[in-house]
Amino acid sequence: MISINIPHFDLGQGEDYVYHGKTRFHGIHYHDELRLNNKQQELFGKQYPHELYSEYYLLKVKQFDDVARDSLDEWIYFLKNGEIREGFRAKGLARAKKVLDVMNLEEEGRLAYEWYSEKLHYQASMYHSSFFDGRMEGKKEGLEKGREEGMEKGMEKGVEEEKKATAKIMKQAGEPMEKIMKYTQLTQEEVEGL
Numbered sequence: 001m002i003s004i005n006i007p008h009f010d011l012g013q014g015e016d017y018v019y020h021g022k023t024r025f026h027g028i029h030y031h032d033e034l035r036l037n038n039k040q041q042e043l044f045g046k047q048y049p050h051e052l053y054s055e056y057y058l059l060k061v062k063q064f065d066d067v068a069r070d071s072l073d074e075w076i077y078f079l080k081n082g083e084i085r086e087g088f089r090a091k092g093l094a095r096a097k098k099v100l101d102v103m104n105l106e107e108e109g110r111l112a113y114e115w116y117s118e119k120l121h122y123q124a125s126m127y128h129s130s131f132f133d134g135r136m137e138g139k140k141e142g143l144e145k146g147r148e149e150g151m152e153k154g155m156e157k158g159v160e161e162e163k164k165a166t167a168k169i170m171k172q173a174g175e176p177m178e179k180i181m182k183y184t185q186l187t188q189e190e191v192e193g194l
Contacts, residue, residue, distance in 0.1 A: 001054045006061060006079060017063040017076065023053045112169050119165040123158050168194045 025034035034049055041047055061080040068074045071090035078084050084097045102114075167184040171194060180191050 002057065003054045004057045004059065006059045011058070017060045018072065019058040021056045022050045024050045112172055123161045126157060126161065164194060167191050
């Protein structure tokens with residue numbers, strides 16, 4: 001287990017911006033380091049308890065010089081500056097960039113995006129439900145026919161719901177009616193009814 005700590009205050013003195021530590025157990029009277037017994041060493045494949053406990057990292061992001069030398073530095077740059085530079089490839093940064101982009105939207109846009117995202121999840125659920133319903137119905141009439149019909153109905157319903165969700169977001173964003181109709185292929189009456 002790894003614990004990463006990012007203090008928002010100046011903790012200690014030191015030139016580095018990344019500090020690493022482990023929990024080691026030393027005897028108070030004989031000053032020996034605690035070791036695992038033979039059975040424990042065989043079971044865990046380790047010699048010392050500190051190899052089983054958390055490692056700690058302390059990131060002093062204010063001391064970072066903004067030069068990303070490795071993937072850890074890319075994350076530290078992101079934590080310090082709240083942005084991700086082109087060319088950064090650290091694992092998880094692409095997802096963090098998407099979250100950051102949404103967080104940086106104005107409240108109205110962020111709420112619209114969250115609503116849209118929830119609708120996509122709902123549509124996926126409806127698609128799967130429709131597929132399942134069609135599949136169960138198809139077992140009565142013949143498995144192959146039901147599978148095809150269920151897929152078709154589910155896809156049609158999902159596509160229709162997605163068009164309406166997209167139109168609603170565009171409408172809320174103040175897009176012109178012609179553009180909404182062009183992108184969603186809905187009629188003016190359908191868009192106005194949303």
